[in-house]
Each structure stands twice: as structure tokens, then as C-alpha cells.
Amino acid sequence: MTISDIGDKFENNDAAGAFVLNAMSPDERETFQQRMGVDPDLRSEVDELRKVTEAMSLYLLEEPPPTVKDAVMSLILSEPQLDRIASESTVVSEDLATVAVLSERRAIRRGSLAALSAMAAAFLVIVGFVALDTPSSTVDDQIAAALADPMASVEVLQNETGMLRVITLPNSEDAVLVGSGLPALDDAQTYQLWAIDSAVEDAAPVSAGTFDLSDGEIRAILRRTSVNDPVWAVSIEPAGGSPQPTGEIVLISA
Amino acid sequence: MAIPAKKPDPDDDAGSSNLKASSLAQDIRTREVERQERSERLVMLLALAADGNHDAFSEFYDLVSPIVFGIARRVLVDRSLAEETLQDVMLELWRQAPRFDQAAGSVTGWVSTIAHRRAVDRVRSEQSHRNRHEAEALKVEIDFDSVAEAIEGDFEMGRLREALTDLPAAQRESILLAYFGGKTYRDVAAELGIAEGTAKTRIRDGLQKLRFALVEVG
Incomplete structure (x- = not known):
């Protein structure tokens, strides 16, 4: 399916409400999500309409x-x-x-x-x-x-012993992590990936989530965050992660 | 936006009015602080749950399960189905906790989206199951009248009910059928005898009006 096909199917943003209310068939939902990935305005409208369903849910509370x-x-x-x-x-x-x-x-x-x-x-x-x-x-x-996706972007983070590839896609919310060579941590600690806006001086790191090693390997899929063109960094944090980096930065992209 | 001045109340002196205004402002500040604290608490609990902390998930459950169960009850009506859906959703939240990205939205928004989608999937599944296995005489079609009647009698909904009532009837019907009835926009169009494009437009326009009533003014 091409972007043109997606555009033909949803000629305007009228379907945004039906999407937010889950009032589409699974196939239509998938197509709509593809279009959201390439249409920031549509994505923005969906985000705004979702605030309505969030607000509605708070009037429906039942123990x-x-x-x-x-x-x-x-x-x-x-x-x-x-x-x-x-x-x-x-x-x-x-x-x-x-x-x-x-x-x-x-x-x-x-x-x-x-x-x-x-x-x-x-x-x-x-x-x-x-x-x-x-x-x-x-x-x-x-x-x-x-x-x-041929549009995949790969960032390599490396230190003396370890290497991590962070793979992101322009139309996906995921950040795929593949790597090895980092030391194992005890149960009280975890690795945490951060995205830092490279265009903003002293930008605050935004957490993309935590990950742990499995048999010495890194295989995780986190969220890419909303930071555009980020510098990626990995720190060691207390288990569960931190709102902002508190521990040692062990990897950072060039 | 400037707030219009209240007409003087002959039984109310200036000191009392100022006191009431101050009290209202304080109440708004207090509620905002509570909302923010609750939001931050949910983020922290979810982060801990993502690392396998059962105690954190237990508290997280206590805070969000009324949201999930409330949505499921309104969409599914049947209590036992709503309880099953709550269980499924909470397991899903536990499993997906590491995915949550604070930058992409609030925990409450994330939870309510998953809960509504699961409830809608369940109501459509039940509908499909019954359509296949029951006689025509036992059809369980959810029509607008039954949904509207349930909403009107639901006094817990308070301001939401008022906001829905204030919508133009055409938009209200479409939103009630889609959100509370679990209907697709195609079903909405068929039930109301309108074009599918019209159904989509009414849903979108209705949500935008609700946004003003529930989010921006709120």
C-alpha cells in the first residue's frame, strides 16, 4: 500500500473521530494508523480527540x-x-x-x-x-x-566493551535496541535509554524506557519518544528507572 | 478569557464575595495539585510495575481499575463480561507497562484507550457469537434508544451527561452509538439511515464540541 492509497481512502480527517472511538474495522484501523505515521496534522488531531475520551472515562468510574x-x-x-x-x-x-x-x-x-x-x-x-x-x-x-522499512535510521552507541544499535523508523513509535558487551547489573539496577534533543541547548533528556540484558545480549523494543533527531544515551539507574538520569552514562551516540 | 463580573447580590457584601472567590480559586488549585500528584504517582507506579514490582502494580490497580471497569460496564452492560474485560485489560497493562511513554500522553489516557478498545472488541465478539448461534428472535442489537436510555438514567455521569445533552441530536446519537454501543461508523450510518461519510463527520464534530465542554473549559 502506498501513501497515495492511504490518502485516497481517507480523503480528509473526518475519520479521526471514528478512529478515536474505535468505530472502525480492524483493516480500516490499520490503514488509518499508517496514514497517521506520515501525517503529523492527523496525528495531532487524534491526540486532541483522545483527550476527550480520557475526560469522558473519568465520569464513568465504577469500583x-x-x-x-x-x-x-x-x-x-x-x-x-x-x-x-x-x-x-x-x-x-x-x-x-x-x-x-x-x-x-x-x-x-x-x-x-x-x-x-x-x-x-x-x-x-x-x-x-x-x-x-x-x-x-x-x-x-x-x-x-x-x-x-528502508527508511530505518540506525544510531550506534559504543564504549570500550559494549555496543548498542538504536533503530528508529519515521512512521513508528518504536525504538529497536540490539547490542552486547555491557556488564550485567544486579536486581537493584537497570539500564535506561534517553533521547536528548540535539537542536536545543541544555535540553532535558527524555526517557525512552528501561532494558535489561538477556544472556549478555540487548534485545529490546522501547518507545522512540517525541524528541526529533535525538542524541541517544544510556545510563545505569535504580530498578524501575528514573525521571531524569541519576547514574553513570555508559553509552552515548556520536 | 475574561470572566464576566457577577451581579451584586444585595444579601452579599464585598467581603463575603471575595471570600467565595478566594475559596473557589483555592479549590481549583487544590484539585489541580491533586490531579498532578495522582498523575505523577501513576507514572511512578507504572515504571516500578514495568520492572516487575507487584506491590506497585497493586496500587496502580487500585487507582485505574475504576476507570477500566466503568468503561467496560457502560459498553458491555453485562457485569460478568465487564469483570472479565477488566481482568484482561489489567493483565494487558501489566504486560505493556514497559511500553508506556510519558511524553506520548497521560497514563489515564493510555489506560482508557486500551480499556475502551477491549470493551468494544468484546461487545462485537459477543454480538458476532450470538448472531451465529441464536435464533433471529433473540437478536441483541444495540439500538440508539436503549443506549440513550441507559445514559440518561446514569446520574453518576453528571457533567458528561450534560455535555452530551448539549450536543446537537445528530452528533449525540452518533457518539452514543459508537462510544457506548460499540458500533462502527458503518453501523452507525446504517442504524441512523445516513451516509457513512456523514456518520464520520458527526462523530468528529461531536467530539470536538465535547472537547470544549470537558477538556478546555474543565
Whole structure:
């Protein structure tokens, strides 16, 4: 699908309201999201209209029965991998409805992330192949399609022992991290990625999220943040991350 | 924007008026401080939950579950379905916690978007399931009258109900069917007997009016 096709389908921004109210078919939603990626005005309108649904939700509050919380907390306790998997795989759809489906997709995702690590040097070509081999409805397809984008931008962050590639796409909110060589941290610490606006003097770093090593490797998908043309940096922070960098900066892009 | 001066009240002296104005301003400041503190608390709890902290997620659950359950109840109506949806959404929030980007919007906005989408998916799934398995006589079509009746009787909605009431009827109908009825704009168009493009326009225009009533003035 070309940008022209997307434009033809949504000739103006009238569909923004239907998108915000989830009043589209899945196919239309996907097409609309593609157009949002290349149309800042449309994205801006959606962001504004979402403030309305956020405000509406605050007038609909209803206390749920305590049994649901018991069930949720129990499920979380019995699924200790969930948080780590969430850290690894941040490109996930919002269509998961059951724990069974969660487990199933987790298995799929493990495979795709392992592949992502293995293809660090030639990821664009390989992911292009994965995209062809993955059903279009899966989350993995979204990852593959994003990484196959020829407009991908790669920033390399390096120090004496470690290297990290930060891959971003012009039409995606994700920042894909692939690397190795950083020292393992204890449970009280984590690595945190920061985006710093290169065009603004003394710009405050904006957190893109935290990540941890898996078998010495870095394989994570975080958020690219709203910072344009950023300088990327990695610091060591207390577990859970910090609002602003407090620890040692271990990597920074040139 | 300048606030029009209030007409003098013969039973009210200047000192009392100033006191009321001061009290109102203080109340607004207090509420804004509380909102900001709550927002910052949610960001912190979510960051901790993203690192696997169960205690933080427990508190996060307490703060956002009324939002999720409230949306699910209004969209799904059925209490047990709403409870199942709440559970699904909270698990999804737990799983996606590391994705949250504070720069992209508020935690409340993120939560409400996921909750509404999941509730709408569920209501459409239930609709599809029933359409396949039940006799025509048991159709569960959600029509405008039933949605509107439920909203009008929902006194908890307060200012939202008033804002919806103030909308032109054509826009109100479209928004009620889409947001609370879980209808697509195509379904809205079919139900109201209007063109699909008209349905999209009414939804968008209605939301823009609600934005002024609920966000900008708020």
C-alpha cells in the first residue's frame, strides 16, 4: 500500500473521530494508523480527540468487585516472566483477551526476539524475509514490517566493551535496541535509554524506557519518544528507572 | 478569557464575595495539585510495575481499575463480561507497562484507550457469537434508544451527561452509538439511515464540541 492509497481512502480527517472511538474495522484501523505515521496534522488531531475520551472515562468510574483484583494479582504472581517479556517485546497489539492467548503469543514472541538478536548486523534483509513468512495478523508481522522499512535510521552507541544499535523508523513509535558487551547489573539496577534533543541547548533528556540484558545480549523494543533527531544515551539507574538520569552514562551516540 | 463580573447580590457584601472567590480559586488549585500528584504517582507506579514490582502494580490497580471497569460496564452492560474485560485489560497493562511513554500522553489516557478498545472488541465478539448461534428472535442489537436510555438514567455521569445533552441530536446519537454501543461508523450510518461519510463527520464534530465542554473549559 502506498501513501497515495492511504490518502485516497481517507480523503480528509473526518475519520479521526471514528478512529478515536474505535468505530472502525480492524483493516480500516490499520490503514488509518499508517496514514497517521506520515501525517503529523492527523496525528495531532487524534491526540486532541483522545483527550476527550480520557475526560469522558473519568465520569464513568465504577469500583469493581475485589475478586477481580485477587484474580489479576494471582495471575501475575504465577506468571513471573510477564514483566521481563513485556520489557523485551514492546511491540504488542491490544487484541489479547485471555491468559491462554497471552501464553501462546509469548511463545511466538520469544522466537521472533531470538531471531532479532541473531540478525544484528543484517537485520533489515532478514526481517524482510520474516515479514514474508509471518501471518499478517500477528504481532510479529508488525515488528518485521517496521524493521523492513528502508527508511530505518540506525544510531550506534559504543564504549570500550559494549555496543548498542538504536533503530528508529519515521512512521513508528518504536525504538529497536540490539547490542552486547555491557556488564550485567544486579536486581537493584537497570539500564535506561534517553533521547536528548540535539537542536536545543541544555535540553532535558527524555526517557525512552528501561532494558535489561538477556544472556549478555540487548534485545529490546522501547518507545522512540517525541524528541526529533535525538542524541541517544544510556545510563545505569535504580530498578524501575528514573525521571531524569541519576547514574553513570555508559553509552552515548556520536 | 475574561470572566464576566457577577451581579451584586444585595444579601452579599464585598467581603463575603471575595471570600467565595478566594475559596473557589483555592479549590481549583487544590484539585489541580491533586490531579498532578495522582498523575505523577501513576507514572511512578507504572515504571516500578514495568520492572516487575507487584506491590506497585497493586496500587496502580487500585487507582485505574475504576476507570477500566466503568468503561467496560457502560459498553458491555453485562457485569460478568465487564469483570472479565477488566481482568484482561489489567493483565494487558501489566504486560505493556514497559511500553508506556510519558511524553506520548497521560497514563489515564493510555489506560482508557486500551480499556475502551477491549470493551468494544468484546461487545462485537459477543454480538458476532450470538448472531451465529441464536435464533433471529433473540437478536441483541444495540439500538440508539436503549443506549440513550441507559445514559440518561446514569446520574453518576453528571457533567458528561450534560455535555452530551448539549450536543446537537445528530452528533449525540452518533457518539452514543459508537462510544457506548460499540458500533462502527458503518453501523452507525446504517442504524441512523445516513451516509457513512456523514456518520464520520458527526462523530468528529461531536467530539470536538465535547472537547470544549470537558477538556478546555474543565
